[in-house]
Amino acid sequence: MRIPRNCMLLLVTVSTFGTGGSAYSAQSGSQIHQAELSTIVFFVVFAALTLLISFWAARRATSSSEYLTAGSSISSGQNGLAIAGDYMSAGAFLGLSGAIYASGLDGMFLAASYLASWPIVLFLVAEPLRRLGKYSFADVLTHKLRERPIRILAGTSTIIIVSFYLVAQMVGAGELISLLFGIGYGPAVIMVGLLMIVFSTLGGMRAATWVQIIKAILMIGGSAMIATLVLVRFGFNMSDLFKAAASNHPNGSKIMDIRGFAQDAVATLSLGVGVLFGTAGLPHILMRFFTVSDERAARVSVFYATCLIGLFFAMLFIIGYGSIALLRGDATYANASGALFGGNNLAPIHLARAVGGSILAGFISAVAFATILAVVSGLLIAGASSAANDLVVGLSGRQLDERLRLRISRSAAMVLGVLAILLGLACEGQNVAYLLALATAIAASANFPLLLLAIYWDGLTTRGAVVGGTFGPYLVGCFHGNGANCLVKGTGSWSRNLSVRLAGTVHGAPCAVCLLAGIDRQG
Amino acid sequence: MQGTSLHKTTEVVLSRAIANRLGTLRFRLVLAMIVAYLAMMAFLIHSARHATQTAVVASDSSPAMVALASCMAFSVILTGLFVLARHGD
Numbered sequence: 001m002r003i004p005r006n007c008m009l010l011l012v013t014v015s016t017f018g019t020g021g022s023a024y025s026a027q028s029g030s031q032i033h034q035a036e037l038s039t040i041v042f043f044v045v046f047a048a049l050t051l052l053i054s055f056w057a058a059r060r061a062t063s064s065s066e067y068l069t070a071g072s073s074i075s076s077g078q079n080g081l082a083i084a085g086d087y088m089s090a091g092a093f094l095g096l097s098g099a100i101y102a103s104g105l106d107g108m109f110l111a112a113s114y115l116a117s118w119p120i121v122l123f124l125v126a127e128p129l130r131r132l133g134k135y136s137f138a139d140v141l142t143h144k145l146r147e148r149p150i151r152i153l154a155g156t157s158t159i160i161i162v163s164f165y166l167v168a169q170m171v172g173a174g175e176l177i178s179l180l181f182g183i184g185y186g187p188a189v190i191m192v193g194l195l196m197i198v199f200s201t202l203g204g205m206r207a208a209t210w211v212q213i214i215k216a217i218l219m220i221g222g223s224a225m226i227a228t229l230v231l232v233r234f235g236f237n238m239s240d241l242f243k244a245a246a247s248n249h250p251n252g253s254k255i256m257d258i259r260g261f262a263q264d265a266v267a268t269l270s271l272g273v274g275v276l277f278g279t280a281g282l283p284h285i286l287m288r289f290f291t292v293s294d295e296r297a298a299r300v301s302v303f304y305a306t307c308l309i310g311l312f313f314a315m316l317f318i319i320g321y322g323s324i325a326l327l328r329g330d331a332t333y334a335n336a337s338g339a340l341f342g343g344n345n346l347a348p349i350h351l352a353r354a355v356g357g358s359i360l361a362g363f364i365s366a367v368a369f370a371t372i373l374a375v376v377s378g379l380l381i382a383g384a385s386s387a388a389n390d391l392v393v394g395l396s397g398r399q400l401d402e403r404l405r406l407r408i409s410r411s412a413a414m415v416l417g418v419l420a421i422l423l424g425l426a427c428e429g430q431n432v433a434y435l436l437a438l439a440t441a442i443a444a445s446a447n448f449p450l451l452l453l454a455i456y457w458d459g460l461t462t463r464g465a466v467v468g469g470t471f472g473p474y475l476v477g478c479f480h481g482n483g484a485n486c487l488v489k490g491t492g493s494w495s496r497n498l499s500v501r502l503a504g505t506v507h508g509a510p511c512a513v514c515l516l517a518g519i520d521r522q523g
Numbered sequence: 524m525q526g527t528s529l530h531k532t533t534e535v536v537l538s539r540a541i542a543n544r545l546g547t548l549r550f551r552l553v554l555a556m557i558v559a560y561l562a563m564m565a566f567l568i569h570s571a572r573h574a575t576q577t578a579v580v581a582s583d584s585s586p587a588m589v590a591l592a593s594c595m596a597f598s599v600i601l602t603g604l605f606v607l608a609r610h611g612d
Contacts, residue, residue: 105587109567112591119556119601123549239583256585258567265568272564276557303606310599 038359039180042366047195050373053210054203064405067204068135068385069290074209076297080304083288085212087114087309088219089375090172090368093316097351098344100320101327104245104255107320111313113272117279118309122302125280128455129289130298135389136382137286137447141454146462148394153469155390157446158283162383162416163423164439165284166376170424172345173372179342180365185428193421196373200380200413205291208377215370220308222360222367223315226348229355230322241318244325250338255324278440281447284375284382323347326354376420380413387412548608552601563594 061067074082092114099107133139138154170189177188199207234240246253279285289298327333327340333350334340340350349368353361388408393400400408450469453460567587 105585105591108588108591112563112594113560115595116556116560116598119598119605120553122602122605123553123556242584256583257587258571263571268564268568272560276560299606303602306599306602310595313595 038362039365040362042362043180043369046366046370049214050195050199050207050211050370053214054199054207057203057207057210060206061202061204062406063402064388064409065134066206067406067409068381068388069287070204070206070209072291072293074206074291076292076300077304078209078213079288079292079297079301080308081216082209082212082291083285083301083305084308084312085216085219085371085374086284086288086378087305088216088312088371089169090176090372091168092312093219093223093348093368093371094172094176094345095168096313096316097320097323097347098340100316101323101340101347102344103260104249104251104321104324105258106260108313108317109258110271110275111316113275114279115306115310115313117276118302118306120276121280121285122299122306125286125451125455126289126298126302127295129286129451130292130295132455133286133290135290136386137283137451138386138390141450141465144454144458144460145465148397149462149466151390151394153466154447154450155386155394157442157469158386158390159383159416161281161283161439161443161447162379162386163419164442165282165379166383166416166420167423167427168439169372169376169379170420171427171429173369173376174424174428175343175345176349176365176368176372179346180369186425189424190421192369192372192376193417193424196376196380196420197414197417199373200377200384200417201410203377205287205378205381208374208381209291211370211374212378215367215374216308218367219371220312220315222352222364223312223319223348225360226352226355226364227315227318227322229360230318230326230351233322233326233355241321241325245321248328249324255321274441274444276444277448278442278444281443281451282440283386283443283447284378286447286451287378287382287385319348319351322355323351327351330354380416380420381409383416384409384413387416548605552605556598556601559594559597563590566590 060071063071065071092111096107096111099110101107129137129140132143136154136158138151141150141154170192173192174185174189177183177192178185183191199211230241231238234244242256246255249255251259288301292298292301327347327350328338333354340346342350349361349365352364388400388405392408446469450465454465567590570586570590
């Protein structure tokens with residue numbers, strides 16, 4: 001039964017790529033044609049590779065533990081690369097480079113905050129998660145608390161976070177694919193969504209992990225190549241690079257400093273708190289600790305991931321300033337006001353073309369595409385795991401057997417995939433980095449306080465956890481709604497809007513903790 | 524018999540001592556990371572608000588860049604220190 005279904009899915013995928021290719025070939029212009037041809041070649045190679053991996057993994061994914069956690073057989077080095085791959089998402093690669101291109105060092109402030117969150121993950125949650133959990137972070141909570149309400153709460157927050165994260169990835173994917181294949185945003189989102197569903201439903205966590213590993217290596221290699229070529233242009237002299245960037249940017253030497261984020265101290269503090277603690281509540285990151293064999297492997301994998309992410313962000317810094325120096329003012333890539341064709345989020349791809357020609361641009365585009373595919377697959381599996389193990393168990397009140405859990409997980413992955421396509425279509429034009437931060441803020445005020453107190457405080461009760469875990473994100477939602485008005489009206493800079501939206505975290509997260517503690521004392 | 528029991532007791536005491544030491548180390552490292560991050564943030568906000576006094580020449584790396592880079596390096600170093608510490612597992 002499985003083989004014909006797989007073949008059918010493969011045909012659907014290949015025909016989807018075929019459609020993209022023919023849409024492209026209708027374009028004119030020899031230079032563009034050459035560039036797009038190389039892009040398509042890389043795309044097809046990566047798509048074929050990921051599909052092969054998913055079919056290989058699908059043969060092994062006969063149990064829920066194999067499908068959701070790769071049988072906890074991933075090594076620490078592999079897991080470190082996969083975690084790093086999760087962080088080298090399209091949001092980080094395209095969004096942060098675009099942010100640096102738009103406003104200078106403000107973009108790097110986010111990068112530093114994301115990196116600083118990893119020691120918190122390592123010191124507080126990585127080992128306890130591996131020791132106490134199996135499929136989702138709710139397993140840790142249910143060691144102390146009543147199962148049903150906690151699983152419903154954890155499942156709901158996970159699905160919300162995963163949905164926001166998915167939207168961010170889908171928006172990035174839509175922009176990227178529509179530019180590269182010359183097709184509309186809508187068909188691009190649908191194409192990526194279909195591939196994502198095929199990949200996640202078949203291969204599960206093992207496939208997602210291996211694609212993340214390959215992608216992380218390619219992403220680091222590609223970024224290193226662009227950064228090196230940029231530095232070659234400036235004779236490996238950073239001062240010349242900064243000088244060229246400052247002379248090209250309308251803000252001049254102000255791009256060397258933090259500006260947007262420093263306007264409102266409370267909002268900036270909130271952003272910091274949100275990002276610092278949010279990583280420790282992101283479901284797809286927490287899931288990674290279930291794929292390794294023991295606590296030591298979990299610990300070492302975080303170290304590898306931190307080093308790789310640090311290296312990646314350092315290269316993004318050069319790519320960001322390199323794009324200001326080389327792309328602004330060049331009519332091939334940007335208009336008169338400095339906005340890049342296709343959006344500022346495409347800064348690294350335009351820069352790859354500027355310094356390495358069409359081959360490098362095609363390679364980077366395909367890597368960015370593989371990034372999106374790998375990250376959304378991991379997200380889908382995290383969501384599917386939580387849906388099967390938390391929501392279904394919590395709502396039905398009974399434990400699932402292996403076959404039923406596997407079936408529900410695969411169905412949930414498919415449903416979430418369709419939801420991601422619909423949300424991606426609805427959120428066209430949103431800032432990718434902002435959407436990631438929104439998901440992180442909710443994770444910081446919902447999952448992280450619950451997880452922290454469940455691990456380190458014996459006095460936590462179910463009632464306190466449910467009230468605190470619900471009220472914290474609610475406050476975040478209120479503040480984010482306020483920020484959303486700014487965005488809809490188009491007032492303020494993107495960093496200001498981001499800060500306002502994240503302002504809820506500084507109130508939401510401590511309120512959640514206080515409520516958890518206060519109600520527990522009364523209980 | 525007594526020798527084996529004594530050996531096991533010593534092992535238990537050792538593992539508890541390692542766990543306590545790690546708990547303290549864990550707590551101190553978390554505090555160090557949070558303090559370092561908040562210090563970086565405070566510096567960035569302060570330097571941005573006093574931009575005229577701390578204006579940088581475009582060709583140099585700015586104090587804000589140095590602060591960000593230091594915080595990023597500190598994150599990696601802290602993580603490495605914790606992984607290198609003896610965990611007893």
